[in-house]
Amino acid sequence: MSEADRLFASPQPPADFTFNEDVVRVFPDMIKRSVPGYPTIVENLGVIAARFAQPNSRLYDLGCSLGAVTQALRRHVRAEGTRVVAIDNSTAMVTRCREYLSAQDSMHEELLPVEVVEGDILEVPLASASVIALNFTLQFIAPEQRLGLLSRLRNSLLPGGALLLSEKIRFPDAQTQALLNGLHLDFKRANGYSELEIAQKRTALENVMLTDTLAEHRARLQAAGFTTVEPWFQCLNFTSLIALP
Numbered sequence: 001m002s003e004a005d006r007l008f009a010s011p012q013p014p015a016d017f018t019f020n021e022d023v024v025r026v027f028p029d030m031i032k033r034s035v036p037g038y039p040t041i042v043e044n045l046g047v048i049a050a051r052f053a054q055p056n057s058r059l060y061d062l063g064c065s066l067g068a069v070t071q072a073l074r075r076h077v078r079a080e081g082t083r084v085v086a087i088d089n090s091t092a093m094v095t096r097c098r099e100y101l102s103a104q105d106s107m108h109e110e111l112l113p114v115e116v117v118e119g120d121i122l123e124v125p126l127a128s129a130s131v132i133a134l135n136f137t138l139q140f141i142a143p144e145q146r147l148g149l150l151s152r153l154r155n156s157l158l159p160g161g162a163l164l165l166s167e168k169i170r171f172p173d174a175q176t177q178a179l180l181n182g183l184h185l186d187f188k189r190a191n192g193y194s195e196l197e198i199a200q201k202r203t204a205l206e207n208v209m210l211t212d213t214l215a216e217h218r219a220r221l222q223a224a225g226f227t228t229v230e231p232w233f234q235c236l237n238f239t240s241l242i243a244l245p
């Protein structure tokens with residue numbers, strides 16, 4: 001079972017956020033209390049993927065963490081011969097993700113097969129992809145590498161495939177940015193985070209999680225070769241887009 005997130009509860013020297021063992025221990029609680037709409041997004045990624053999954057293809061969960069999206073894919077996708085490839089570059093995440101998924105395997109025989117790969121999504125080759133999910137992962141990739149990654153993902157998609165991209169977004173005008181950021185902080189407070197926890201996590205994320213505006217996402221996805229780009233969900237400053245070749 002995952003623990004309650006108290007990682008930033010006591011004063012600590014500033015350090016960049018990493019997906020280490022401490023984060024892994026509390027991650028399900030952390031992400032649910034930090035990302036408005038997260039459970040809705042995850043479940044519906046499974047529902048959406050079911051429409052695009054093709055027989056004998058692969059479904060990719062990039063930056064899979066503990067495999068929440070992989071599990072949603074397994075709940076909803078029934079295409080014959082399809083397998084899930086879940087990739088993350090955090091050893092701690094991959095180790096725990098494998099444990100969760102093999103516990104699931106031992107209870108249900110009919111689930112899609114899953115391969116959990118420890119690797120860098122900027123380097124691992126992808127093939128025969130009908131669905132690619134990037135659920136709050138692109139925001140952790142260096143901005144100058146984002147277009148190259150999305151272009152490679154576009155070229156790995158089979159005709160009729162889909163990219164599902166969820167991100168925290170920022171807003172081009174300062175007033176809207178202040179409003180939505182303030183509402184997100186209210187969401188965190190309502191979920192029991194203190195001012196100290198909120199402030200220390202913000203500092204930890206400052207250099208490692210760099211957000212774009214919706215217009216920047218749209219332009220970049222189009223530059224990468226996607227012709228349809230549509231947000232299917234937004235809750236405060238968190239959105240999920242579907243992008244089609």
Ligand SMILES: C[S@@+](CC[C@H](N)C(=O)[O-])C[C@H]1O[C@@H](n2cnc3c(N)ncnc32)[C@H](O)[C@@H]1O
Pocket residue numbers: 019031042062063064065066067068069087088089090093119120121122134135136137140141
């Ligand atoms: C916010 S978490 C993703 C949450 C997860 N997709 C979910 O829905 O629960 C971001 C993940 O991306 C992973 N990550 C960041 N950069 C990566 C890279 N270059 N290659 C692979 N994984 C990466 C991190 O280790 C982390 O587990």
Ligand SMILES: O=C(O)C(=O)C[C@]1(C(=O)O)C=C[C@@H](O)C=C1
Pocket residue numbers: 030031034035136168201202205209
């Ligand atoms: O924006 C924030 O304050 C967050 O905590 C967001 C966020 C994310 O979007 O990935 C950052 C790190 C954790 O993985 C959980 C949530």
